[in-house]
Structures are given as C-alpha cells and as structure tokens.
Amino acid sequence: QGTRDHPPAQAALRDRLLSAGVSCFKRHGAAAIDTPVLELRETLMGKYGEDTKLIYELQDQGGELLALRYDLTVPFARYLAMNKITNMKRYHVAKVYRRDNPATTRGRYREFYQCDFDIAGQFDPMIPDAECLKIVHEILSDLQLGDFVIKVNDRRILNGVFAVCGVPESKFIPACSTVDKLDKVPWEEVRSEMVGEKGLSPEAADHIGEYVQLHGGLELIERLLQDPKLSQNKLAKEGLGDMKLLFEYLTLFGITGKISFDLSLARGLDYYTGVIFEAVLLQQENEHVEEPVSVGSVAGGGRYDGLVGMFDPKGRKVPCVGVSIGIERIFSILEQKLEASGEKLRTTETQVLVATPQKHLLPARLKLISELWDAGIKAEMLYKKDPKLLKQLQYCEDTGIPLAAIVGEQELADGVVKLRDVATREEVRM
Amino acid sequence: QGTRDHPPAQAALRDRLLSAGVSCFKRHGAAAIDTPVLELRETLMGKYGEDTKLIYELQDQGGELLALRYDLTVPFARYLAMNKITNMKRYHVAKVYRRDNPATTRGRYREFYQCDFDIAGQFDPMIPDAECLKIVHEILSDLQLGDFVIKVNDRRILNGVFAVCGVPESKFIPACSTVDKLDKVPWEEVRSEMVGEKGLSPEAADHIGEYVQLHGGLELIERLLQDPKLSQNKLAKEGLGDMKLLFEYLTLFGITGKISFDLSLARGLDYYTGVIFEAVLLQQENEHVEEPVSVGSVAGGGRYDGLVGMFDPKGRKVPCVGVSIGIERIFSILEQKLEASGEKLRTTETQVLVATPQKHLLPARLKLISELWDAGIKAEMLYKKDPKLLKQLQYCEDTGIPLAAIVGEQELADGVVKLRDVATREEVRM
Numbered sequence: 099q100g101t102r103d104h105p106p107a108q109a110a111l112r113d114r115l116l117s118a119g120v121s122c123f124k125r126h127g128a129a130a131i132d133t134p135v136l137e138l139r140e141t142l143m144g145k146y147g148e149d150t151k152l153i154y155e156l157q158d159q160g161g162e163l164l165a166l167r168y169d170l171t172v173p174f175a176r177y178l179a180m181n182k183i184t185n186m187k188r189y190h191v192a193k194v195y196r197r198d199n200p201a202t203t204r205g206r207y208r209e210f211y212q213c214d215f216d217i218a219g220q221f222d223p224m225i226p227d228a229e230c231l232k233i234v235h236e237i238l239s240d241l242q243l244g245d246f247v248i249k250v251n252d253r254r255i256l257n258g259v260f261a262v263c264g265v266p267e268s269k270f271i272p273a274c275s276t277v278d279k280l281d282k283v284p285w286e287e288v289r290s291e292m293v294g295e296k297g298l299s300p301e302a303a304d305h306i307g308e309y310v311q312l313h314g315g316l317e318l319i320e321r322l323l324q325d326p327k328l329s330q331n332k333l334a335k336e337g338l339g340d341m342k343l344l345f346e347y348l349t350l351f352g353i354t355g356k357i358s359f360d361l362s363l364a365r366g367l368d369y370y371t372g373v374i375f376e377a378v379l380l381q382q383e384n385e386h387v388e389e390p391v392s393v394g395s396v397a398g399g400g401r402y403d404g405l406v407g408m409f410d411p412k413g414r415k416v417p418c419v420g421v422s423i424g425i426e427r428i429f430s431i432l433e434q435k436l437e438a439s440g441e442k443l444r445t446t447e448t449q450v451l452v453a454t455p456q457k458h459l460l461p462a463r464l465k466l467i468s469e470l471w472d473a474g475i476k477a478e479m480l481y482k483k484d485p486k487l488l489k490q491l492q493y494c495e496d497t498g499i500p501l502a503a504i505v506g507e508q509e510l511a512d513g514v515v516k517l518r519d520v521a522t523r524e525e526v527r528m
Numbered sequence: 529q530g531t532r533d534h535p536p537a538q539a540a541l542r543d544r545l546l547s548a549g550v551s552c553f554k555r556h557g558a559a560a561i562d563t564p565v566l567e568l569r570e571t572l573m574g575k576y577g578e579d580t581k582l583i584y585e586l587q588d589q590g591g592e593l594l595a596l597r598y599d600l601t602v603p604f605a606r607y608l609a610m611n612k613i614t615n616m617k618r619y620h621v622a623k624v625y626r627r628d629n630p631a632t633t634r635g636r637y638r639e640f641y642q643c644d645f646d647i648a649g650q651f652d653p654m655i656p657d658a659e660c661l662k663i664v665h666e667i668l669s670d671l672q673l674g675d676f677v678i679k680v681n682d683r684r685i686l687n688g689v690f691a692v693c694g695v696p697e698s699k700f701i702p703a704c705s706t707v708d709k710l711d712k713v714p715w716e717e718v719r720s721e722m723v724g725e726k727g728l729s730p731e732a733a734d735h736i737g738e739y740v741q742l743h744g745g746l747e748l749i750e751r752l753l754q755d756p757k758l759s760q761n762k763l764a765k766e767g768l769g770d771m772k773l774l775f776e777y778l779t780l781f782g783i784t785g786k787i788s789f790d791l792s793l794a795r796g797l798d799y800y801t802g803v804i805f806e807a808v809l810l811q812q813e814n815e816h817v818e819e820p821v822s823v824g825s826v827a828g829g830g831r832y833d834g835l836v837g838m839f840d841p842k843g844r845k846v847p848c849v850g851v852s853i854g855i856e857r858i859f860s861i862l863e864q865k866l867e868a869s870g871e872k873l874r875t876t877e878t879q880v881l882v883a884t885p886q887k888h889l890l891p892a893r894l895k896l897i898s899e900l901w902d903a904g905i906k907a908e909m910l911y912k913k914d915p916k917l918l919k920q921l922q923y924c925e926d927t928g929i930p931l932a933a934i935v936g937e938q939e940l941a942d943g944v945v946k947l948r949d950v951a952t953r954e955e956v957r958m
Contacts, residue, residue, distance in 0.1 A: 317792035
C-alpha cells in the first residue's frame with residue numbers, strides 16, 4: 099500500500115526528470131554520495147518532531163535496531179559528523195520511506211524519491227544560500243513546468259516577529275506551523291487557530307497578521323529594516339540584513355523576477371535555523387486573474403546549522419544549507435502533460451532492428467547483430483527462428499525503432515545490408 | 529553492520545561501473561523498470577530455500593506485513609504475474625538486502641547493488657539464452673578486468689546425470705548443492721560429503737564423479753549425446769540438444785573462446801530449470817601455471833521457467849532467462865586496481881573555477897559564474913568574499929578542475945576574462 103512499481107514508460111520519464119536534477123547539481127560542482135536505506139533507529143529519533151511516528155522500523159531479528167530513512171538530510175548530517183567532514187557540496191538522489199496515509203492520486207507515496215543538493219561548511223554569509231536558489235531556478239526553468247515563484251523567508255525573521263508581537267518563546271514552533279497554513283487558508287482561519295488551539299492572545303495574533311501577510315522584494319526588506327519594533331529585535335535584524343544580502347546576490351544572478359520575500363513562509367521541519375524557501379508553480383489557465391494561484395510546492399529547503407552537531411559527540415556544528423526537489427509532484431505533472439500531449443515516450447533506445455525476409459536466415463541475423471553490438475550500436479532482433487518481415491517491421495513501429503537492417507538471400511549473396519527507414523520506407527543498400 | 533556509506537570517490541567509481549552495465553543493457557534493447565524496496569512478506573517466503581532466514585522483516589506497525597527484497601528476480605516475477613505481462617526485456621539496477629554474516633573485506637555486504645537483465649517470454653529455444661551470455665561477455669570485456677571464462681551447464685543435464693547414476697529424485701537438490709562446491713574443493717572432499725552427509729551410495733558418487741569433472745566445448749557435448757546411458761535419459765538429452773544449439777549461436781557471436789561447458793556448475797538457487805551459467809575471472813600472475821586459477825564469480829544467471837507461475841493465481845507460466853552482474857565483487861576489484869595504479873578518480877565534473885585576484889570583486893564572480901551556468905558550463909567558485917588567488921588555484925589542483933576563469937580589475941576594465949590552464953599555467957585573454 100502506498101508504493102508502486104514503475105513500468106518502463108514511467109521509469110523512462112522518471113529517469114529524464116532525475117537526469118535534469120543531477121546534471122544541474124553536477125554543473126554546480128557537487129559530488130555524489132550514497133548512504134544505506136537502513137539507519138540505526140536512534141539516528142532518526144527526535145529529528146522529525148511529531149512525524150517520528152511515520153518512521154518504518156525493522157523487526158528486531160537480533161543485532162542492531164534499524165529503521166528505514168525518512169529523508170536524505172538526516173543521513174547526510176550523520177555522515178558528515180561520523181566522518182568529521184566540515185566542508186562538502188554533495189547531491190543524493192534516492193528513495194525515502196514514510197508510513198503516512200498515502201494520497202497516491204496527488205503523487206504522495208510511502209516510498210518516494212528525493213533529489214537533494216546540500217552545501218556544508220563555514221562560509222561567508224548567503225553565498226551558498228543564493229546558489230541553492232539559483233539551482234531551483236535552473237531546474238524548474240529547464241523542466242518547462244510553466245511559471246513559478248520561489249518564496250523566501252528566514253526563521254530568524256519569523257521568530258523576531260513572534261517576539262515583538264508578544265508571543266512567548268515556548269510558542270514559537272506552534273505559531274510557526276500555524277502561519278505555514280497561510281498559503282492554503284485565509285488569514286481569518288489562521289488567526290482563529292492561533293487564538294483557539296495555540297492559545298495566543300487576540301492582540302498578538304492581530305499583530306502577527308500585520309507582518310505575515312506581507313510579501314515583496316528589496317523594498318519590503320528595507321521597510322522592515324526601518325520598522326521601529328522589528329529593527330530593535332536582534333534576530334530579526336540579523337535575518338533582514340542577510341535577506342538584503344541574499345537579494346543582492348540574486349540580482350547578480352538575474353533571478354529576482356521569480357523570487358518573493360514572503361513572511362508567511364514557515365516550513366514544517368524543526369531543524370531550520372536561517373533562510374528557508376519553497377518554490378510553487380503558478381496556475382496560468384485564467385490570465386485575467388489578478389493574483390496568480392499556486393498549485394503546490396515543487397521544491398524547498400533552507401539552512402540548518404544545528405543538525406550535524408546533534409551527531410557529533412562534542413556537538414561541533416557544521417553549518418549547512420540545502421534544497422530538495424519535489425520529484426514526485428513534478429513527476430505527476432509531467433505525466434499529466436505527456437498524457438495530454440498524446441506523445442508516446444520511448445522506453446528503449448534501440449536504433450536498429452536486424453531483420454530477415456526469408457526463412458533459414460537466423461545465422462545471418464545473429465552474425466550481423468553481434469557486429470552491431472560490438473560496434474556500440476543499439477540493436478534488437480526478434481527471438482524467433484523465422485519471423486515474418488511484416489511482424490518485424492510492425493515491431494519497429496510499435497516500439498519506435500527508426501531503422502531496420504535487412505539481410506535476405508540476395509543481400510547475403512551481394513555482401514550488403516538493406517537499411518530501411520521505418521517511417522519513410524526509404525531503403526538503401528550498403 | 530554490513531552496510532556502508534559511499535563517499536564521493538566510491539560513488540563515482542560505482543557510477544562508472546553501473547553505467548557500463550546499463551549502457552550494455554540499453555544496447556540490447558532493454559527497458560528499465562523499478563519496483564519497491566518493500567515487498568509483502570508472503571511474496572518472498574518459499575522462494576530462497578534455506579536462505580529465507582536471511583530476509584529482513586519490517587516491524588508489524590499495523591497494516592501489511594512487509595520485508596526488504598532479497599534479490600531483483602523475485603520482484604520481477606511478481607511484477608510480471610501481477611500485470612499479466614508475458615513478454616518483456618528489462619534491466620534493473622538497485623539495492624537488495626540480506627541479513628547474512630557480512631564479509632566486507634571480500635566485498636560481501638548486507639545491503640548491496642544488483643544489476644540484472646532478464647528476458648521473459650515464450651521464444652524459440654536458446655536465442656535469448658545466448659544473448660544473456662553475449663551480454664556477460666560484453667560487460668566483462670568492456671570493464672577490462674582481465675581474462676575470464678563463462679562456465680555453462682544445464683539443470684536438466686545435471687538431473688539426467690544424477691538419474692543415470694542411480695540417485696533418487698528426492699536427493700537431486702542436495703546432490704546439486706554438493707556438486708556446486710567443486711570449484712572450491714577437490715573431488716575427494718565433494719565425494720565424501722555426498723556419501724557421508726547426503727547419504728548417496730559410494731557407487732553413485734563415483735559414477736557422478738566421472739561426469740561432473742568433465743568440461744569442454746562442442747566436442748564434449750557431442751560425446752555426451754553419444755553416451756550410452758545419458759542419451760537414454762529424456763531430460764539429459766533435451767538439455768544436451770539445447771546446449772549444442774547454444775554453442776552454435778555462441779559461435780556466430782564469436783565468443784566460444786571464453787565459454788566452457790562445465791558439468792560441475794550447479795548454482796545454488798532452487799528456481800533454475802534450464803541453462804545456468806557463471807563467469808569467473810582467471811588469475812594471471814603466474815603464466816607458467818597450466819590450468820588457470822579462478823578468483824571468483826563476477827556474473828551468473830540462468831533460465832527459470834517456473835517462477836512467474838508461482839505468482840499467478842492460475843499458475844500460468846512465463847519462461848524467463850536472465851543474468852545478474854556481480855557489481856560488488858567487480859567494484860572491489862576495480863577499487864584495488866585503482867589504488868594500485870595511484871590514479872585519482874575525480875569526484876566532480878567541474879570544468880572551470882571562477883576566480884578573482886583582488887578584493888571587492890565578488891559581484892564580478894557571481895555575474896560570470898551565473899552566465900557560465902546558464903550556458904551549461906560546469907563551474908564553481910569559492911564561497912568567500914575575498915579569497916586569495918593562490919587558494920583558488922590550489923583548489924583547482926586539489927579537485928582536478930582544469931581551468932580557471934579569472935576576472936581582475938584590469939579584465940573588468942577591458943571587458944575580458946583571463947582563462948588559465950591550471951596544469952600548464954598558460955593564460956589567454958578572451
């Protein structure tokens with residue numbers, strides 16, 4: 099339940115998608131690492147808040163207590179700490195496991211691919227963070243998914259907002275997860291959850307509302323840096339200063355057109371400590387709509403400077419920032435697009451079918467195909483001793499093989515091969 | 529325990545190795561499929577004989593009872609039956625899990641990659657079987673692992689031998705697993721295990737010994753087809769007839785030089801029903817040794833015509849033949865070779881480092897690198913505002929980046945970039 103086989107057409111599409119990610123990561127100089135699907139249970143415990151209950155545990159069959167990885171970030175942090183690595187740019191594309199209620203129609207599975215890029219190390223502020231946003235921009239542009247916006251915020255700014263609005267520190271995390279719902283429900287509902295469930299005062303909630311409904315660019319950052327209350331808060335000031343720097347770098351990258359500093363962005367995970375971001379696709383069906391409507395997150399990430407230290411016996415920190423591409427959701431979108439276009443994705447790369455038009459020519463086929471393989475040419479033949487030529491050509495049409503190399507008695511006698519273009523039916527002897 | 533992280537150097541080597549396999553499979557027209565790491569426990573039970581105890585089971589957390597896959601063959605058979613597919617050529621490269629005693633120094637792990645190619649479908653005899661052997665030949669030649677031999681046998685021939693030697697049918701499988709040890713221990717030991725542990729009569733054992741120590745080529749097949757006893761056994765006759773056909777096809781492929789029909793080859797798994805084969809590397813250190821010494825199996829496979837039927841409610845059979853490349857053992861060999869050669873494998877593909885020789889030039893670096901990325905060029909820069917030029921060039925040398933694109937004040941003023949060949953120190957302005 100909640101898992102699926104990928105038949106060839108899906109596997110080919112998924113490969114195309116993952117290649118787009120991997121080639122971007124390589125373009126940015128990242129190295130690949132691979133970690134086991136199995137982790138010690140204790141490694142995963144206490145890292146995912148409430149979601150810890152979604153971890154798949156292995157039966158105790160003697161030996162260590164194991165679990166299936168929940169994401170690729172915690173194993174990466176474990177890997178860095180275990181090997182005392184303080185500096186690394188890596189990507190990792192692999193499956194992760196969540197014992198969630200699957201919603202397979204919306205592309206949510208219990209086993210799914212993650213496609214992560216992270217930069218670990220102590221560097222000058224916002225340079226690696228800006229690169230992560232550039233990567234999201236490159237991949238989403240490359241995949242031609244339509245218009246998108248990358249929302250950016252900073253956990254320090256959010257915490258500063260909560261502080262100046264009079265929220266006690268113990269309620270920062272609950273308040274954060276409520277704010278995060280603003281992309282799905284109107285402010286009134288968020289407000290009533292804050293006051294009702296989360297126990298914030300109505301005044302604090304109203305005050306928060308004034309901030310978290312703001313979004314914009316450099317001018318908003320400047321305005322908040324002048325905000326009489328927020329500018330007095332150390333965390334918020336730091337966060338806003340870095341946000342300004344980030345926008346400078348993004349301007350040099352030429353991508354600010356797709357970036358929105360959005361104070362409602364909070365992101366679920368506990369381990370973020372600085373910049374956070376999330377890319378959403380925009381609906382384009384109705385061009386008269388004033389505000390574009392979001393159709394869901396397709397990438398996200400942020401800075402997590404404390405996670406590696408949790409795995410180091412001496413608590414030594416390694417600052418990290420990273421991005422995860424939402425492969426499964428993008429996969430669903432591409433699948434729908436492909437279906438709508440009627441385009442049929444080839445599942446093999448075969449260039450030529452080796453065919454014979456008469457009986458008793460299997461030896462000729464075997465000899466020719468072997469020469470083709472040895473020359474690096476992708477070739478197939480039917481596994482029948484004496485197939486009909488029509489069947490062989492039909493197979494080419496069914497599977498999209500563009501050429502047929504035909505050896506008949508005449509060709510054998512003349513020492514040639516007849517090469518046929520399956521689509522145009524043109525033939526040349528060679 | 530028994531698992532490992534692949535740091536970048538290992539991940540790069542493994543990628544190179546898996547690519548060799550995948551490009552060969554694609555050359556032969558195979559499509560990719562992907563199946564979950566998790567299977568229902570009942571799918572895996574009763575398929576691996578004694579080794580069933582090595583299956584990793586998941587904790588019962590409510591819902592289905594799950595286990596981690598043990599190989600890629602059973603999931604493939606389950607996939608075919610579940611989707612009523614009767615005809616498919618597929619490859620699958622993925623991790624499998626065995627709760628074995630790990631022997632990590634010999635490349636044996638609890639989590640390891642398998643790299644499989646299989647052909648399912650009802651076809652004319654031995655054509656797909658011959659292709660599997662051709663594939664093994666291509667991959668091992670491509671990887672330049674040194675000399676190798678592919679041993680071939682047929683379960684039907686082995687069973688025929690046991691029958692004519694007076695072994696009761698109930699003891700075929702135990703006798704088979706004892707014969708399989710002949711590549712590691714001398715015949716006397718195998719014989720005493722047969723008589724002692726397996727309870728065969730000394731006469732039967734001696735008789736078996738006369739057959740299973742034979743190996744050769746077409747002439748041996750011809751000789752056994754004339755063997756007064758074996759030629760009377762229906763199974764053996766079928767197997768020998770097909771073996772002859774196989775050798776004809778392999779002759780057309782031009783690879784019989786590396787093929788040995790070896791009656792001692794038995795292979796462990798229960799599900800094989802016809803041709804079986806195993807590739808072993810030959811030791812070449814001492815060229816005066818008469819008989820080359822084997823250093824272990826690096827690929828194996830065979831025909832399993834009954835497995836898919838086990839998953840079909842009506843027991844409908846789909847004949848299959850396939851090969852599994854022993855990625856982990858080959859990986860260990862390549863790793864040792866690489867170490868011995870002193871060659872350093874690059875872990876990234878970065879083509880150029882964007883560098884600046886003076887302070888306050890971060891904006892120029894960000895602008896240039898962004899242009900390079902957008903043009904599809906693999907580029908890196910140091911994440912420092914004002915790095916020293918020497919440090920930047922040192923980074924190129926450490927990581928094997930061949931070029932540095934340098935923008936200094938002069939270059940900015942002139943509107944050029946200085947491109948430096950890191951190895952030769954040659955520079956051009958462009």
